[in-house]
Amino acid sequence: MRASDPRTRRYIGVDLGGTKIAVSIWEEVLDHPDKASVEKLDSVRWPTLGDGPAPNLEKIVKEARGLLERADRRVPGDLAAVGISGGGPLDPVTGTILSIPNLTGWVDVPMGSYLAEHLGAPARLENDANACAVAEWLYGAGRGSSTLVFLTCSTGIGAGLILDGRLHRGSASLAGEAGHQVIVPDGLACGCGNRGCLEAYASGAGMARRLEVLRKRDTSLPSTAREVVERARVGDSFSLEFLRETAEYLARGLVNLIFVLNPDRIVLGTIAVGAGELLLRPLRESLGRLVWPSLLEGLRVVPASLGEELGDRAALAVARDLPALPGDTCTESGQR
Numbered sequence: 001m002r003a004s005d006p007r008t009r010r011y012i013g014v015d016l017g018g019t020k021i022a023v024s025i026w027e028e029v030l031d032h033p034d035k036a037s038v039e040k041l042d043s044v045r046w047p048t049l050g051d052g053p054a055p056n057l058e059k060i061v062k063e064a065r066g067l068l069e070r071a072d073r074r075v076p077g078d079l080a081a082v083g084i085s086g087g088g089p090l091d092p093v094t095g096t097i098l099s100i101p102n103l104t105g106w107v108d109v110p111m112g113s114y115l116a117e118h119l120g121a122p123a124r125l126e127n128d129a130n131a132c133a134v135a136e137w138l139y140g141a142g143r144g145s146s147t148l149v150f151l152t153c154s155t156g157i158g159a160g161l162i163l164d165g166r167l168h169r170g171s172a173s174l175a176g177e178a179g180h181q182v183i184v185p186d187g188l189a190c191g192c193g194n195r196g197c198l199e200a201y202a203s204g205a206g207m208a209r210r211l212e213v214l215r216k217r218d219t220s221l222p223s224t225a226r227e228v229v230e231r232a233r234v235g236d237s238f239s240l241e242f243l244r245e246t247a248e249y250l251a252r253g254l255v256n257l258i259f260v261l262n263p264d265r266i267v268l269g270t271i272a273v274g275a276g277e278l279l280l281r282p283l284r285e286s287l288g289r290l291v292w293p294s295l296l297e298g299l300r301v302v303p304a305s306l307g308e309e310l311g312d313r314a315a316l317a318v319a320r321d322l323p324a325l326p327g328d329t330c331t332e333s334g335q336r
Ligand SMILES: [Zn+2]
Pocket: 179, 180, 181, 190, 191, 192, 193, 194, 197, 199
């Protein structure tokens, strides 16, 4: 066996979604002139297998070992760390998945220690909104920011918060549930049990529910956020107006975050990436009406820029970048 190349460091990233899982392998060249140079060598993804976590954990280990072996055949290298970006609720301190909504059997899964043991490197687990916030902050649309809000804007709405250059998790690692701030008193019912949450209006699921009500009178209207964006792009007046209304709801939620946190960057995920300026322009107009100019002066509201790479980059950020951030106190499973 050839000796490992001491100038390279490898990372395994696991992007654990509700419907699919991706494992990626990354390589950092330590004496590269660009210090941030880390390259994705390969990745594998599959729809989450039924029957609970066991078959998925086994497959993650098998695929990760396969990726490492293939990389080693080219240049032998050491695995520095494993990062897992997952939908919550989870405990980043112990590396445990507490549960995954809509997936049976995923309760109290010690994923960090399992992967650390089977892959022989420290493994850490982070909430996906937090992981995406760190990834966009270090590699994407948040570069150069000191206080950043990342909003997922997907089926649901969650936030990852970078405050003064640190990831903010909160006392029980539950910070960032920005989708559940009430923006309409006694408004639409939300999956969390409350009424009038931001998520019930401006998430993909919330938009679909608002459309469902309107479609009772006119079935020719779009039925999903994706359809709204597609039709707005070709000038459909209903869809443009629907996006403007969605932007106003989104602004109501962002106003609270802006007044409380004074961010210099707000990075918006999926739906905002798809809709672009069709959503962002009315959103900035609403913010202009609702927020003091002094708070808007240094603030940029932008779509996420990592695109399809975001999930894999988020997992990489958990492995590679979180341990180096100031104030990060997570236990590194496998190094205890
Ligand atoms: Zn809610």
